Amino acid sequence: MPSYEGALVEAHGLRRSFGRVRVLHDVNLTLAAGEALAVAGPNGAGKSTLLRLLAGLMRPTAGEVRILGRPLRQDAAGGRRVIGLLSHQSLLYDDLTLLENLTFAARLYGLLRPRETALAALEHAGLGPRAGESPRRLSRGLLQRAAIARALLHGPRILLLDEPFTALDAAAAERLREELRRLLARGLGMVIVTHHLAEVWDLATWVSVLAEGRWVCDEPRAGALSSFLPRYHGLIGA
Amino acid sequence: MTAGAAARSIVRRGMFLTAAALLGLAAVYLLALQYTPVEARQGLAQKIFYLHVPSAWSALLAFSLVGIVSGLYLWLHDPRLDRFAASSAEVGVAFSAVMLTTGPIWAKPIWGTWWTWDARLTLTLFLFFLFVGYLALRAALQDPAERARFSAVVGILGLLLVPFIHLSVYLFRTLHPQPIVLKPSAPSLPPEMLRTLLVSTLVFTLLYVGLVTMRYGLALAEEEREEAGDAA
Amino acid sequence: MPESVRLALVVAAKDIRAELRSRTALLSAVVFAALVLVVFNFARDPTALSATDLAPSVLWVTFALAAMLALNRAFTVERENGALDGLLLAPIPREALFAGKLLANLAFVGTVEAVTLPLFVLFFNVDLGAALPGIVAVTVLATVGFVAVGTIFSAMAVRTRFAELMLPVLLLPFMVPPLIGAVQATSRLLAGRPLSEMLGWLRLLALYDLVFVTLCTLAFSAVVDE
Numbered sequence: 001m002p003s004y005e006g007a008l009v010e011a012h013g014l015r016r017s018f019g020r021v022r023v024l025h026d027v028n029l030t031l032a033a034g035e036a037l038a039v040a041g042p043n044g045a046g047k048s049t050l051l052r053l054l055a056g057l058m059r060p061t062a063g064e065v066r067i068l069g070r071p072l073r074q075d076a077a078g079g080r081r082v083i084g085l086l087s088h089q090s091l092l093y094d095d096l097t098l099l100e101n102l103t104f105a106a107r108l109y110g111l112l113r114p115r116e117t118a119l120a121a122l123e124h125a126g127l128g129p130r131a132g133e134s135p136r137r138l139s140r141g142l143l144q145r146a147a148i149a150r151a152l153l154h155g156p157r158i159l160l161l162d163e164p165f166t167a168l169d170a171a172a173a174e175r176l177r178e179e180l181r182r183l184l185a186r187g188l189g190m191v192i193v194t195h196h197l198a199e200v201w202d203l204a205t206w207v208s209v210l211a212e213g214r215w216v217c218d219e220p221r222a223g224a225l226s227s228f229l230p231r232y233h234g235l236i237g238a
Numbered sequence: 239m240t241a242g243a244a245a246r247s248i249v250r251r252g253m254f255l256t257a258a259a260l261l262g263l264a265a266v267y268l269l270a271l272q273y274t275p276v277e278a279r280q281g282l283a284q285k286i287f288y289l290h291v292p293s294a295w296s297a298l299l300a301f302s303l304v305g306i307v308s309g310l311y312l313w314l315h316d317p318r319l320d321r322f323a324a325s326s327a328e329v330g331v332a333f334s335a336v337m338l339t340t341g342p343i344w345a346k347p348i349w350g351t352w353w354t355w356d357a358r359l360t361l362t363l364f365l366f367f368l369f370v371g372y373l374a375l376r377a378a379l380q381d382p383a384e385r386a387r388f389s390a391v392v393g394i395l396g397l398l399l400v401p402f403i404h405l406s407v408y409l410f411r412t413l414h415p416q417p418i419v420l421k422p423s424a425p426s427l428p429p430e431m432l433r434t435l436l437v438s439t440l441v442f443t444l445l446y447v448g449l450v451t452m453r454y455g456l457a458l459a460e461e462e463r464e465e466a467g468d469a470a
Numbered sequence: 471m472p473e474s475v476r477l478a479l480v481v482a483a484k485d486i487r488a489e490l491r492s493r494t495a496l497l498s499a500v501v502f503a504a505l506v507l508v509v510f511n512f513a514r515d516p517t518a519l520s521a522t523d524l525a526p527s528v529l530w531v532t533f534a535l536a537a538m539l540a541l542n543r544a545f546t547v548e549r550e551n552g553a554l555d556g557l558l559l560a561p562i563p564r565e566a567l568f569a570g571k572l573l574a575n576l577a578f579v580g581t582v583e584a585v586t587l588p589l590f591v592l593f594f595n596v597d598l599g600a601a602l603p604g605i606v607a608v609t610v611l612a613t614v615g616f617v618a619v620g621t622i623f624s625a626m627a628v629r630t631r632f633a634e635l636m637l638p639v640l641l642l643p644f645m646v647p648p649l650i651g652a653v654q655a656t657s658r659l660l661a662g663r664p665l666s667e668m669l670g671w672l673r674l675l676a677l678y679d680l681v682f683v684t685l686c687t688l689a690f691s692a693v694v695d696e
Contacts, residue, residue, distance in 0.1 A: 018317060018382045018386070021382070021461070056559075057555060057559065058695075058696040059315075059695065061315075078561075080560060081561050083559070087552050087555060089551045089552030090552070091553055091559075092556075093488055093550070094550055094551065095488035095489075095491045095492050095547065096484070104480065104484045105556065105560070107480045108477065108481075108561075110473070110476075135551070150556070312689070312692045364646065367642075371639045371640045371643065374639055374640075375626065375630065375636060378630035378632060378636055379629065379630060383696065387692050387693065388626045388629070391622065391626070391693055392623075392626075392640065394685070394689065395619065395622075395644070395682070395686070395689070396643075398681060398682070399643065399644055399647070402674070402677075403643070405647070405674060406647040406651060406674060407646075409650075409654075409670060
């Protein structure tokens with residue numbers, strides 16, 4: 001991993017619109033190693049758009065995303081190598097086994113010894129015994145673990161998470177929170193998009209609120225959630 | 239609400255141009271029936287030529303512009319280009335429909351059959367199908383950015399398909415009247431016929447411009463209404 | 471091996487492996503092709519038209535329809551669980567991604583064609599004899615071009631509500647030049663005509679492949695990158 005001390009992710013004046021409809025208005029953000037940025041907002045506020053822009057899955061109408069200091073548009077491949085995305089979908093093929101899925105992902109990222117890497121990742125996730133099964137046969141919690149294993153397979157330094165706690169039961173959610181804390185401690189940076197702040201409050205180091213495509217709040221997380229919630233509801237106009 | 243006014247003024251300009259073109263069309267009818275001589279061998283049936291050829295011209299113009307503007311869209315990502323391409327495609331469908339109906343009406347008395355698989359006739363039929371496919375794809379997509387990208391790709395591919403269809407159908411043999419206007423030597427049409435044809439071509443070009451302008455303004459107004467709906 | 475080629479092969483191998491696992495699309499396309507051949511035999515007046523006269527057209531209409539069915543599946547697998555995002559997130563050039571999908575589709579359509587051809591010989595009592603290498607060459611030449619266009623269109627069609635209908639509406643006009651060329655070349659091959667008589671058609675097919683494979687490869691990014 002190249003040594004790089006600056007911000008992991010920077011967004012400057014990030015905007016996405018089509019025609020006269022603007023989905024996201026001039027977002028600026030910085031994410032450093034070990035930080036977890038919680039982006040909260042109601043459905044349709046532009047949270048998924050922001051995440052897709054940061055992941056390089058969507059091209060901004062204006063502004064730019066920098067990954068490890070380099071513009072994502074100019075060095076897409078370099079940026080993609082250090083970004084991991086945990087989508088609300090698993091990104092896994094039902095017609096392939098878990099091991100085949102992760103081996104395929106390892107080959108896409110050009111990892112050495114793809115099959116061994118994939119198997120090790122599955123074992124780390126506690127899915128070793130189920131490596132030969134189709135994702136179709138996993139419970140929601142196990143599927144989420146497989147999806148995380150896939151997202152972390154290539155050792156990203158930035159993890160983007162789209163509503164990661166949705167549909168997880170309490171035990172699975174707690175397990176995921178533990179895993180994310182471990183990753184933060186190892187110096188990963190995270191952007192976690194959620195419409196339910198309570199799920200990520202303890203994890204976040206920084207809190208932002210998106211309302212109708214506007215970045216209406218951006219501050220370090222401080223105090224208890226209960227003291228922030230009245231403000232949050234005011235910001236999103238609920 | 240100045241933006242809404244802009245859309246309205248574009249529609250108004252389009253209506254004005256279209257009205258002018260329709261007046262011109264009336265003049266073309268007069269010219270065709272009064273001024274130009276009756277063609278010796280084909281008789282009155284030949285008069286449809288003054289509608290058939292110019293509508294073919296306009297359809298081809300519409301289609302080429304869809305293709306070119308699609309290419310520009312993929313480069314510049316300007317939604318105005320997408321709006322124009324969509325408008326041009328819709329107007330192009332109308333012109334190719336005129337061409338496809340006037341063709342057989344002329345062909346029945348002259349060639350003795352409603353339809354032949356003549357190279358240029360077949361080509362226009364495929365232009366029509368391509369336009370319809372293009373518009374069907376647009377109608378089936380919800381996200382405006384995605385719709386713009388996908389239809390631009392179809393637009394470019396379609397433009398490049400045209401020479402291939404023409405070539406392959408041409409190699410299949412043809413019995414369409416050969417071009418006599420664009421021959422390198424002096425045109426063999428009598429001057430009255432040529433003049434009427436040129437006037438009609440100008441009128442159809444104006445009609446194309448008017449209709450596309452109107453459609454463009456309507457598309458803009460529609461987007462503004464959607465935007466207002468989003469804000470509410 | 472250049473990185474792009476490696477990545478294209480990785481993508482193609484993934485598609486082929488997934489298809490061999492389920493086999494649904496491949497089997498139904500083959501059965502469909504066999505049925506079309508049978509239907510064609512009865513959809514003619516045997517006193518007016520001999521099966522051999524109709525043979526080249528039957529072969530190519532069957533190939534085209536079966537290919538359409540096989541192409542429909544190309545991007546449905548990428549739709550499930552957001553798998554396409556997984557591909558796009560990876561550091562893979564879009565051109566290599568398209569090449570991978572194209573290779574996999576060519577493998578499917580080629581398999582269907584390879585199974586259909588002997589059935590065609592059997593049902594239509596055609597004597598391929600010396601024409602076989604020529605017919606294989608013409609099939610490859612004609613198939614590459616329209617499968618390239620079909621690959622990019624299937625990536626678009628899966629995003630629409632009536633994907634199974636949208637693909638043929640978009641793709642059929644693009645199948646016309648390769649189909650005309652292939653039928654003409656095939657009938658000359660079956661009649662044992664010299665190569666010089668079909669050279670024009672072969673050039674047309676080759677030019678079509680060149681233009682549309684290049685164009686679709688370049689345009690693919692516009693389809694998948696938002």
